[in-house]
Amino acid sequence: MESIMTIEETGWIYILSYCGAIGLILIGTVAMVIYHHLIRIILGLILLEAGVNLFLITVGYRANAVAPILMGDQVPVAMVDPIPQALVLTAIVIGVGVQALALALVIKTYKAYGTLDTKELAEKIAQESGTHLIDGIPVSLPAPALVRQIAEEKTP
Amino acid sequence: MNLREISGLIFIIGLGFLLGAVFKCLPYGEPITGVGQTITALAPIEVGTTNIVASVLLAYRGLDTLGELTVLFVAATAIGMVLGQRDPEISSQPEAGFILKTAANILFPFLIILGAYIILHGHLTPGGGFQGGAILAAAFFIPILATPASPFNHHISSLIEGFAGVAFIIIGLLALFGKGYFLAPLFGTGEVGHLFSAGSLPLLYLAVGLKVGAELAGLLARLQETEASD
């Protein structure tokens, strides 16, 4: 089909935009994996979502096309694909909801344990629930300790 | 460097290579199926909007928009459950400075007008329910920033968000009874490019705008209240 264009024709916008999308996705994922601070992990998540959204928008891009809005009596020239734009709008709003819920949970977690570091958090939770960590998996204490704990709960 | 970080880095490097290789293979330009092109050509005739993204959002993919409103509602409900009710006895943050307080009063009517304009012209110009709703939410949130002691009325915001969501579904169901399809555009297309055109789409956008506005304002107010109670 003749409408499939070469990179030379469509210019540098494609390449730049794709590289930006890859970059954002990778930076976001790296941040989510290497950091131990919950806020930084959530920031990484936001970057990742931004990268995916940028990629979606780039998918709909056409060379020399205008925004998909008819203006007056203007003869319609080539327009960019409207579907990815609608999808991105939806994805952004969904992202906002998820991020807000994440922040609410962060507030509650911080109130409960006084820390946002994932390692410290895991240790504190393990202490609280009377378990001990083996390779990061919490394992309940054996029965005598637990019975004692229940007895302690009942006494006050 | 523990096991988790190493496996994470391997995953990321793999993802990087994968994306690089895949993006190189992607076709540039128009995909041969041309669904987007067809919609661009048909939308002004079938739906009657000049903003084609609006007709994709509300007509061709109206169910996505309902789902998206639902996600916001789910998030708002979950946040309400997690953060709980505000404790009135806990003192709130100190009031903001003179500039913010004055600006909040002056900005309020303008933001309301701007939000309403953007919502109501969503089918004609760039913008629409989400953008306008976000502006409406800002209009109600800036006064809270200025005077944190003033209570935000969660009852009214939840009432608006409930009824706006119901209105969206009811319009969809009316179309189901009238035309046999859920969320089909009603009332004809009208004269393309005028304010009263595109059938039931402006009504849907109004519901979207009100719901998004009430929900975002409620979310922000709740987060702010919890922060203030520390």
Next chain:
Amino acid sequence: MNGIWLVALPLLGAFLLPIIYRHLPKKVGKWTGPFILLINLGIALELWRSIPVDSAQSIAMGGFPAPLGIIFYVDRLALLFVMLVVLGTLILWLGSELGRIREETLLLLLVGGSCGLALSGDLFNIYVFYEIVAVASYGLAASGKTGAGYAASLRFLILSALGSALLLLGIALIYAVTGTLNLAHLATLAPYMLNDIVGLSAFALMLIGLGVKAELFPVNTWVPEVYITAPARISALLGGIVSKLTLLIVLRFLVLIYADTDAPLLLLSLGVLGVLTGELAALRATDLRQVLAFSSIGQLGLVAIAFSIPGPDGVIAGVVLALHHALVKPALFMLTEAWGGHFKRLVGAAHVSLWGTLLFIVLVLSLVGIPPLPGFWAKLLLLKGAFATENVWYHTAIAVVLIATVIETAYFMRIVRLMFQQQSEPPIKPRLHELIPASTFAALLALSIVYVGTITKNMNEIAVKVADKKIYISNTFPVWHRDFKKNALTENVKIPNSPSSKEETQE
């Protein structure tokens, strides 16, 4: 009856529920949710009756025909999962005390989202409904209102949001290549456009994304934490019932888009790894709910293995395994409300509540797969299907499944033995409202033993139709030219080998 009601009704109820609770007597609010679920169940049954096995109701949203608008594809398989979710939620709902407004709203939204997920025939729409289900799950996971619950829910959210972003990336890749999002349309295009490296990487990304909810191997670290900290009925709902829905989506992708590629082998390997890691972790765990959580990872691994078997054999094995697990696991989770924690607390349980113990033993035996119980038939179907493929990878999977069954028997029998020992301090007696849901699920299980012949026959019919992508395509595309703007569409949109063009020439 239009299938959209299955989604619209719970959403309508959820939007109105807070208002009903505030402005009407509390009794009305309490019974709104169960009432809506009952109606939903009725609608699903009516649809099941009215839709023949080999056909499906294909609903064009807004009247916009197939690739332009969103399609709901209502066939018997989707309805089966819808009924499962609605019925399961109803039983668990009635088994708990009523009147928690926000939790009930979230439950209704979860049901609405799940129904949409099962019925949708559009990639991006699937993403949207997946997000509804996911966000409702985060909220429900935190509904225990403990610090550990919030932290577990947060970790679940972060992992799942990472998965969702990758899922969206996969969908974007598919859109970039094909320019369409409709599953039936993609099914016609896939052999030409998607069975290459781009298509397969899109599948890998989507599999990771969907795998978070389906507890697939690398992305299931949230499972034990959440199921321990969430209330028992929420763990039952998420682990037992909702997690299967995403595997249904994966099955649709495999059948429609990736039938002749290596994609099933990817699912197979993730499933095998899931079975192994899940069962081994369960062997080491010392907390009853943790054991159930890890065993649920293993069981979902089995379903993944089954769905990766090409053809109707895989479909029927996977569906039966999923249904069986959806009856057994919620019942077991409900019993942990009294018996949770370290399983040394179970010592002497048989002397406290004989009925509870009996239920536990029957359910566990069925999960392991002891002959008269339905679990045996489910596993047998899986083994038969895997054996018939004559592929060495599937035969390896059979060996793994058998080893996993032995491990499963070992750790469950260890628990059962503890229940019959004598103990000076007896465990807590389960309350009635915990036993009723568990008994209901067990009764359904018993019913399935009685009707095993009918069920197998019905499932076979459904599986044969589901595994055939031509039926999906031809059921979706009649809408194509029945609708308005027929000419404009056929001029602009070209579908290779589209069934509609054939039908047009016949007319």
